[in-house]
Amino acid sequence: MNKWKQTLLQNRIEILAxxxxxxxxxxxxxxxxxxxxATLHREFEGQRRRLMEDRIRVQASIVDSLxxxxxxxxxTFEIRQDPHWTITHEIPAVIADRKVDIVCLxxxxxxxxxxxxxxxxxxxxxxxxxxxxxxxxxxxxAQKNIYDVVQGGQQQQGKDALLIMRPRSWNLIxxxxxxxxxxxxxxxxxxxxxMYLNAKQLIKTNRGPFFYIPKLENYQEAQLWNxxxxxxxxxxxxxxxxxxxxxxxxxxxxxYQMEEIIYYLRDYIVALNTGRWDYIFSFIKKFSDSPDxxxxxxxxxxxxxxxxxxxxxxxxxxxxxxxxxxTGGMAPQYPTANQSSLCEKDKLAVFNGxxxxxAMGFDGGLVAHPSSVDACRKAFDKVIGQNRLNxxxxxxxxxxxxxxxxxxxxRLLGYSPIEAKKYLxxxxxxxxxxxxxxxxxxxxxxxxxxxxxxIKGQGAVPMNGVVEDLATAEIxxxxxxxxIKNNVELNESTDKKVTIQLILNLIKxxxxxxxxxxxxxxxxxxxxxxLTLITSQSFIDFxxxxxxxxxxxxxxxxxx
Numbered sequence: 001m002n003k004w005k006q007t008l009l010q011n012r013i014e015i016l017a018x019x020x021x022x023x024x025x026x027x028x029x030x031x032x033x034x035x036x037x038a039t040l041h042r043e044f045e046g047q048r049r050r051l052m053e054d055r056i057r058v059q060a061s062i063v064d065s066l067x068x069x070x071x072x073x074x075x076t077f078e079i080r081q082d083p084h085w086t087i088t089h090e091i092p093a094v095i096a097d098r099k100v101d102i103v104c105l106x107x108x109x110x111x112x113x114x115x116x117x118x119x120x121x122x123x124x125x126x127x128x129x130x131x132x133x134x135x136x137x138x139x140x141x142a143q144k145n146i147y148d149v150v151q152g153g154q155q156q157q158g159k160d161a162l163l164i165m166r167p168r169s170w171n172l173i174x175x176x177x178x179x180x181x182x183x184x185x186x187x188x189x190x191x192x193x194x195m196y197l198n199a200k201q202l203i204k205t206n207r208g209p210f211f212y213i214p215k216l217e218n219y220q221e222a223q224l225w226n227x228x229x230x231x232x233x234x235x236x237x238x239x240x241x242x243x244x245x246x247x248x249x250x251x252x253x254x255x256y257q258m259e260e261i262i263y264y265l266r267d268y269i270v271a272l273n274t275g276r277w278d279y280i281f282s283f284i285k286k287f288s289d290s291p292d293x294x295x296x297x298x299x300x301x302x303x304x305x306x307x308x309x310x311x312x313x314x315x316x317x318x319x320x321x322x323x324x325x326x327t328g329g330m331a332p333q334y335p336t337a338n339q340s341s342l343c344e345k346d347k348l349a350v351f352n353g354x355x356x357x358x359a360m361g362f363d364g365g366l367v368a369h370p371s372s373v374d375a376c377r378k379a380f381d382k383v384i385g386q387n388r389l390n391x392x393x394x395x396x397x398x399x400x401x402x403x404x405x406x407x408x409x410x411r412l413l414g415y416s417p418i419e420a421k422k423y424l425x426x427x428x429x430x431x432x433x434x435x436x437x438x439x440x441x442x443x444x445x446x447x448x449x450x451x452x453x454x455i456k457g458q459g460a461v462p463m464n465g466v467v468e469d470l471a472t473a474e475i476x477x478x479x480x481x482x483x484i485k486n487n488v489e490l491n492e493s494t495d496k497k498v499t500i501q502l503i504l505n506l507i508k509x510x511x512x513x514x515x516x517x518x519x520x521x522x523x524x525x526x527x528x529x530x531l532t533l534i535t536s537q538s539f540i541d542f543x544x545x546x547x548x549x550x551x552x553x554x555x556x557x558x559x560x
Contacts, residue, residue, distance in 0.1 A: 007031050013038050014178040016554045017136045025140040028147060028193065034177070036235070037192035041179045043231060047224055048170055048185055055171075055217060058253070063289045070252065070428055076219065076260045086323030087266045088241075094206055095162065095244055095270055097122045098327050098364035100376040102161065105131040105368060105460035105467060107142035116161060117149060119370035120377075123162040128190045129169055129214045130278070130470040131460035134544075135551045136176045138457055143193050150198040155207065162207055164246065167191045169215035170224075171542055175552045188228075195232055203242055211245040215278065217253045219260035226265050241267045246327065249315055250275030250471075251282040255427055258318045271325035271363070272315050276301075277471040279311060283428075284478040288539035294486045295479060296433025298443070303356065310426035316361035317423070321415040328357035328365035331372055332466040341371040346465065350375040358383035368467045434491040435483060440498055443476040444506040447533075450476075451543075452514070452526050455550045474543055480534040500535055507531075 004026070008015065013034055015022060022029060062068045072080065079085075102121040106112040107128065116124040126146060132138065146163060149155065168174075168186035177184045195209060202208030216222055229243045245268050247261055254261065262269055280301055287293035295301070303309060312328075319326035331353055333346040342350070350372045354365050358380045367376050446463060450473040453461045460469045482488075483498035490496045507530060511521050521527065529547070533540060540546060 004031060008034060011035055011038060012180050014181075015176060016178065016556055017176045018553065018555055021137060021140065025144055028140055028143045028197065033193055033196045036196040037177065037184060037189055038179045039235065040188045040192045040228065040231075041182075041184045044188065044224065044228060045179075045182065045185060047227075048188075051221055051224060052171060054220070058217075059286065062286055068287075070256055072256050072424070073219075073260070076257070076263075079263050080259050083321075085263065085266070087262065087269055089267065091270045091323075091325065092244065094157075095123070095210055096325075098246075098271060098325050099380040100364055100373050101125050101164065101327070101366045102370065102373060103127050103131060103330055103366055103368055105469065106458075107132065107145060108138040109141075110145050110148075113145050113149065115370055117155070117163070119161060120373045121161040121367070121370075122364070123164045123210070125212050125366060126163050126165045127212075127460075128186075129166050131467075132168075133454050133457045133459035133551060134168065134172070134174070134186060134548065135457045136553055138459075139174075139190070143197065146194065147197050150201050150207075155205070157206070162210060163202075164208075164210040164212055165190070165194050166212035166214055167194070170221060171215075172544060172548070175548070175554065191228070195236065199232075199236055199238055199242075203238060209243050211243070212273065213245050213247045214275075215250055216247060216261060217251045217282075219257045219264050222247065222261040222264045226268065229268050243268050244270050246271040246273050248273045248275045248278075249311075250278035252279060252286055252427065253282070255279070255311055255314065256424065258315060259322065262318070262322045262324055266322075269324060271327050272319045273327045273366075274312060274315055274329045275471065276308065276329045277475045280308075281471065281474045281478050283307075284475075284482055285539055285541065288482070288485075291486060293430065293482075294488060295482055296431055297435050297439035298475060298479060299439070300433030301431055301475075305431040306426050306429045307431060310423040310429070312357075312360055312362075314420060314423040314427070317415050317420060320361070325363040326361065328354070328360075328362040330366040330368055331376060332368050332468075332472070333372060334369050334462045334465060334467040335371065336462070336465055342369060347372065347375045351379045354379035355383060435488050435498065436491045437496075437502075440480070440483070440490075440503065441506050443480050444503060444510055444530075447473055447476045447480070447530055448507060448510045448526055449514070451529055451547065454543075454547055455526075455529075457551060470543065477533050477543060478539075481536070481539060484534060500531075503534065504531070 008031065015029070100121050101123040102116045102119050103125045104113050104116040104127055107126050128142065149163065167190035170185070170187055172186035173183045174186045174189040175183050177189060199209045213225055232238070233240055233242060245265065247265065247269060249255055249258055249272050258272060284295055303312065316326040331350040333342055333350055335342055350367060354376045357365050363384065364380055365376055367373055446468055449463060450461055450468050460467050480503060484500060488498045490498065507527050508521055511524050511527060532546060533543060
């Protein structure tokens with residue numbers, strides 16, 4: 001038994017993966033780095049598990065009450081009503097410009113990460129969540145790529161994009177690392193390695209550490225991240241409040257607690273960010289047992305829908321009221337297989353979409369490809385110019401100085417309690433639209449192809465000029481499940497409905513299109529997975545619950 005493994009075992013840490021692979025990444029999974037992850041696990045895993053149990057209880061209460069109404073938490077009334085508080089820090093200049101971040105959709109690919117860093121974007125969302133399939137090898141390669149960029153010392157301030165890490169969400173685990181016999185949280189594993197390996201160098205060069213925090217469902221989960229940040233700074237000897245984060249509001253429950261989320265992360269947060277597809281997915285999931293919540297086709301779920309307009313406006317108003325920035329979603333346009341850059345039509349689509357967000361008050365947005373960066377930046381430059389942050393911080397400072405005038409404080413940041421109440425009421429207005437057979441076919445196409453790539457270790461997949469990731473796959477899956485459960489009629493005919501048989505026929509067509517030399521449809525594993533996901537009696541919370549075991553490569557040393 002080698003010394004590395006023996007030392008880990010003495011600390012009740014086990015790595016259940018290929019020793020040959022592990023040897024290639026000893027600088028990433030060093031004894032001390034893994035000990036730090038284990039320390040995080042022992043300190044916070046119990047709290048994480050309780051929060052996951054709370055999610056189950058909340059979901060059960062929604063399912064058990066068909067007339068369940070989402071409301072703000074009465075226990076935090078005073079936080080929401082107090083007009084005086086804002087985040088406790090000025091947003092650091094290095095992360096103040098959020099006009100365009102690019103999502104690195106293949107962090108395990110060195111060239112892809114470097115292209116994003118050199119793209120001209122403000123930041124790179126280093127995505128270990130929606131655009132990532134968490135194989136053990138992907139995780140090691142991704143952490144190594146980040147480490148080399150940070151430690152290489154060749155990043156140019158003001159030119160190269162910041163690395164902003166997005167760890168896995170709270171519900172996911174890392175099966176290849178056990179601490180005291182338990183698998184560690186995927187998010188804590190990603191976060192812990194990143195911080196141990198890179199935090200001090202990022203602080204030294206004034207480039208971090210910065211995070212995108214995904215899929216929070218309530219302020220209690222924000223409190224957990226706050227405790228983790230504080231603990232990390234103390235344990236690693238970092239300056240207090242040196243960590244900064246952007247929180248993704250991509251769950252309908254979190255939309256009712258945006259102020260509380262900011263409040264409990266007020267020492268660290270710089271922005272709230274939208275995640276439209278994850279947000280709609282959460283809407284379908286939370287009300288999965290309600291016959292009153294039948295959703296139309298995906299193309300109908302745009303910003304002309306009242307519930308999405310309310311979500312966007314409320315996020316902007318809330319962020320600015322409390323001294324934060326607000327950033328929009330990701331433009332999914334992506335070059336087709338025979339292109340290296342977007343065509344002018346697609347660049348214009350990015351520009352137009354981001355111009356709408358800028359007009360709504362957002363301070364920036366995200367893109368999926370380097371050739372989208374200029375279009376996104378120009379959209380925000382045209383609408384908001386260079387001074388949005390200065391205006392935000394000046395208003396926030398004036399607000400603190402004039403704390404006796406509540407109405408004037410709210411006006412400084414364009415916040416109206418009456419308007420906010422209107423948006424809250426609109427958050428649960430059901431979208432309008434139809435469902436056609438072509439819509440069903442489109443969902444099957446995306447879901448079938450995405451699953452087939454994900455289980456091979458690819459978490460983001462270009463399809464038909466856009467990039468599909470876990471968020472878009474989940475919305476396709478949720479819509480199919482929703483339509484089957486509610487026996488939805490297709491728009492073309494009053495006597496044709498969305499049934500399992502219809503979807504099975506479409507899956508079969510997709511199978512033969514993808515596998516023209518393979519006639520063994522009855523044993524197709526992708527079909528079996530897809531049917532499991534869309535025909536379950538109760539809605540399956542997240543696709544990785546089913547898919548993750550298929551990409552683990554557990555190897556147990558016979559000497560143990």
